[in-house]
Amino acid sequence: xxxxxxxxxxxxxxxxxxxxxxxxxxxxxxxxxxxxxxxxxxxxxxxxxxxxxxxxxxxxxxxxxxxxxxxxxxxxxxxxxxxxxxxxxxxxxxxxxxxxxxxxxxxxxxxxxxxxxxxxxxxxxxxxxxxxxxxxxxxxxxxxxxxxxxxxxxxxxxxxxxxxxxxxxxxxxxxxxxxxxxxxxxxxxxxxxxxxxxxxxxxxxxxxxxxxxxxxxxxxxxxxxxxxxxxxxxxxxxxxxxxxxxxxxxxxxxxxxxxxxxxxxxxxxxxxxxxxxxxxxxxxxxxx
Amino acid sequence: xxxxxxxxxxxxxxxxxxxxxxxxxxxxxxxxxxxxxxxxxxxxxxxxxxxxxxxxxxxxxxxxxxxxxxxxxxxxxxxxxxxxxxxxxxxxxxxxxxxxxxxxxxxxxxxxxxxxxxxxxxxxxxxxxxxxxxxx
Numbered sequence: 001x002x003x004x005x006x007x008x009x010x011x012x013x014x015x016x017x018x019x020x021x022x023x024x025x026x027x028x029x030x031x032x033x034x035x036x037x038x039x040x041x042x043x044x045x046x047x048x049x050x051x052x053x054x055x056x057x058x059x060x061x062x063x064x065x066x067x068x069x070x071x072x073x074x075x076x077x078x079x080x081x082x083x084x085x086x087x088x089x090x091x092x093x094x095x096x097x098x099x100x101x102x103x104x105x106x107x108x109x110x111x112x113x114x115x116x117x118x119x120x121x122x123x124x125x126x127x128x129x130x131x132x133x134x135x136x137x138x139x140x141x142x143x144x145x146x147x148x149x150x151x152x153x154x155x156x157x158x159x160x161x162x163x164x165x166x167x168x169x170x171x172x173x174x175x176x177x178x179x180x181x182x183x184x185x186x187x188x189x190x191x192x193x194x195x196x197x198x199x200x201x202x203x204x205x206x207x208x209x210x211x212x213x214x215x216x217x218x219x220x221x222x223x224x225x226x227x228x229x230x231x232x233x234x235x236x237x238x239x240x241x242x243x244x245x246x247x248x249x250x251x252x253x254x255x256x257x258x259x260x261x262x263x264x265x266x267x268x269x270x271x272x273x274x275x276x277x278x279x280x281x282x283x284x285x286x287x288x
Numbered sequence: 289x290x291x292x293x294x295x296x297x298x299x300x301x302x303x304x305x306x307x308x309x310x311x312x313x314x315x316x317x318x319x320x321x322x323x324x325x326x327x328x329x330x331x332x333x334x335x336x337x338x339x340x341x342x343x344x345x346x347x348x349x350x351x352x353x354x355x356x357x358x359x360x361x362x363x364x365x366x367x368x369x370x371x372x373x374x375x376x377x378x379x380x381x382x383x384x385x386x387x388x389x390x391x392x393x394x395x396x397x398x399x400x401x402x403x404x405x406x407x408x409x410x411x412x413x414x415x416x417x418x419x420x421x422x423x424x
Contacts, residue, residue, distance in 0.1 A: 023336075023384060026382075026383060026384030026387050026388070027387060028387055028390060028391065056382065056383040056384045056387065057382075057383055058382050058383065058384060058424075059384065087383075131415070132386075132416065132418045133415070133416065134411075134412040134413070134416050135415075135416035136416075178409075178411050178412035178415060179409050179412035179413075180408075181404065181405055181408045220404070221404065222398075222404050223394050223398075
C-alpha cells in the first residue's frame with residue numbers, strides 16, 4: 001500500500017503542476033501508448049520505446065491505469081501509474097494481483113488465494129523519434145528495466161521458483177509508418193520471471209535469465225482509434241507447468257488525451273494446472 | 289515469420305512513379321484549398337498556435353500551404369514559398385507547437401472527410417519538416 005501511496009502522490013503532484021497552467025499534453029493522440037500489464041507505456045503486453053504520457057521534450061506527462069484480465073480459470077488485475085519526463089525518461093509503478101480462484105483450493109492455498117506483485121519500472125529513450133522521423137527507417141529506441149517483487153515468497157518457492165524478486169531488462173524499437181498507417185514495435189527482454197513474476201523468478205528447470213522476443217503491430221484507423229495484435233515469448237523455468245507464449249488482439253480508443261480505453265482478447269496458454277487460458281483484457285487509462 | 293514478411297510488404301509498397309491517388313483523395317487542388325482554409329481557422333482558434341498566425345499574412349500563407357501540400361501529394365503544382373527553415377526563423381517554435389499544427393490539420397482533414405490513409409500520407413510527408421521548423 002505504501003508504494004501505491006507514493007505513486008498516487010506523485011501522480012497527484014504532477015496533476016497539480018499540470019493544472020498550474022504549465023503547458024503539457026503536447027503529443028498527438030495515442031502516441032503516448034497505453035499502459036502494458038507491468039506498468040510501462042506500450043501496448044497491452046509489451047513495452048514500447050515511446051515514453052508514456054503526453055509530454056513533449058519540453059513537458060512532463062503522467063497517467064494512471066486500471067487493467068482487468070478475466071481468463072478461463074484465473075483473474076488478474078494490474079493498477080499503477082507512470083510519469084514521463086521531457087519525453088526522455090519514464091518512471092512507472094504497477095501492482096499486480098493474481099486471483100487463483102478455484103485453482104487456489106486445488107493447490108492447497110485456499111480458494112481465491114491472491115498472489116501480489118509490485119513492479120518498479122524505468123525506461124530511457126536512447127535515440128530516434130518514432131512519430132516524426134517519417135523520412136527514414138530509423139525507429140525510436142529505448143532501454144528499460146523492471147524490478148519485480150513478489151509478495152508471496154513461500155508460495156512461489158513451493159512451486160519450484162528460485163526467488164521472489166528479479167529484474168527484467170529490455171530494449172524496444174518502435175516506429176509509426178505513417179504513410180501506411182502502421183505501428184510496429186519489437187522488444188527484446190532479458191528475464192527470468194515466471195508468468196511475469198507471479199510465479200517467482202528462475203526455477204527447477206531453468207535458473208538463469210533468458211532472452212525473449214516481443215512484438216506489437218498496430219493499424220491506425222484514425223487519430224483516436226487503433227487496432228492490432230501482440231505476441232510475447234515467455235521463458236519456461238518451472239517443471240510444474242509449461243509456460244506458453246502470450247498473445248492478444250486489441251482495440252485502443254483515445255477520445256481525448258485524458259482518457260483511453262483498451263479492450264483485447266488474449267490467449268495465455270497454460271497457467272499451472274490449467275491449459276488454454278484465454279479471455280478478455282480491458283484497461284482504462286487517465287492522464288495527460 | 290509475420291514481421292519480416294510485413295517489412296518486405298512495406299518496402300515493396302513504396303512507389304517510385306507519381307501516385308496521384310492521395311492527391312485525388314483530397315479532391316485535388318480545390319479540395320486542398322478547403323482543407324487549408326479550415327486549417328487556418330483552427331490555427332487561429334487554438335491559443336497555442338494563434339500567436340504565430342494572427343498578425344501574419346494569412347492569405348499568402350494559405351496559398352503557399354496549398355502549393356506545398358499539393359507538391360507533397362505529387363500533384364501538378366510548384367512551391368513558390370520560402371524554405372521551411374527560412375519561413376520559421378525568428379519564431380520560438382517548440383515540439384508542442386508543431387504537434388498543435390498537426391492536430392489543427394488533422395481536424396481540418398477530418399472535417400473535409402479526407403480518407404484516413406490519404407491524411408496519413410500527407411502527414412508522413414510533413415512530419416520530417418519538424419527538423420527545420422522546431423527551433424526551440
